[in-house]
Amino acid sequence: MKEQTPMGMNRTGMQMSPLDANAMQAAPASMTPATPGDDSALAQMRGSYISESDPIGSVPLPGTVKGAMTTGVALLTGDQPQLLLDKLGERLAFERTGTRLYDALITKFETMQDTSTSMTLADLRKIRQDEARHFAIVAEAIQSLGGDPTSQTPCADLVGVESMGLMQVVTDPRTTVAQSLHAILVAEMTDNVGWELLIALAEDQNQSALITDFSVALDEERMHLQQVQSWFQEATLGESISNGAMVDDIADANPSQLH
Template structure:
């Protein structure tokens, strides 16, 4: 069954009020009309003044342990940039925490709505939620192993926290459907995959080979998550659901699954 989208008195478009729209446009002062449509040079100029005078988002904290200080100092002496690795580890830690909370919210919505537009099950969601929590623990252990503090918030950790706010709002909004929530989850999963790929490349660059094995396992699991979420979203949007090895559309016709 396809997702049901209501049709109602949506008054957000200008076509709903043509007379008022004409009056609004004709009454606009000439000084407020850009010489070129879409010209945002004034806004860009204002933003530029803030950019050149802005302080950084934050900083990577000095290691709080002797082991961490020695490790970081030695890396800097040979030309590595351990602060970059710590920043990206902090980023992944923050994002995996958000991922866990996103699935907590989706589980709640799935149980409340008893949605049947996809082949998604409660067990599927709980499995992914457990994976996200375990990935969080993997990163926390890695930071601790390198002598860092998993509880500190690095600049990139702060950034992804801000980025993820909209995703959390989308999934926790009681008005959004399962399909709409899955769209937000898909954005998170795509970002998660790219983040793990970057972290593995950075660990290789910094010769932290002991971290790569666990990180690679996490990346493989995230790739599975991404494919699952993409499939569920397509099912909800196109009105197909997997049943007994076949694709079943919303009028009950069964067709063999296509190979990709």
């Protein structure tokens, strides 16, 4: 099994070159290039981009008669169907990513044969199936409101960008199971908050038919969060114990290395 946190030739810190570090810190102020001004020009440029930019995207107009009627009625009653559809698109995109995250974690778990946690392949496959089913639940909800689940809403676009880093962590062949679980934990925390907001929006817009399925999904996501948090803690503590044993081995082999 790959060592979780190996000691190695990491040269990123100043302590790796104390002579150069001392010389750099002792350099007189006259030798240090000075840049006049501050970051106000950068802030001004960013501000102009913000004020002149277009939105990330838009929620598409209904493409069916049923969708047009549903949206029209909602607008007449003061609701904001576009907001609910946007957030449904967000959850749809995130559940798709969640499914792929667990696909990647399953591959890593099987390959590394990691035994640092109580996590099992059956556990991971169960959660992966839950994520795929939640994706289907959201897709059906969008269709029930007359929306198009294949469209990319602004918030769907947003979470797609946000979750790219999480996917890169889990699919990186260098990361350990513990490091991958950290990325999964971030995803599960975000997922829980997303479902809570979706239920609140459905309640606010009198979409009671959606709340039952959403509540079931939220309960399952809360279980996922508890499990992943427990596995991550086990993996981290196991890593600490392993590193402690490594230090003991070094001490037994050569006590002078610890002084």
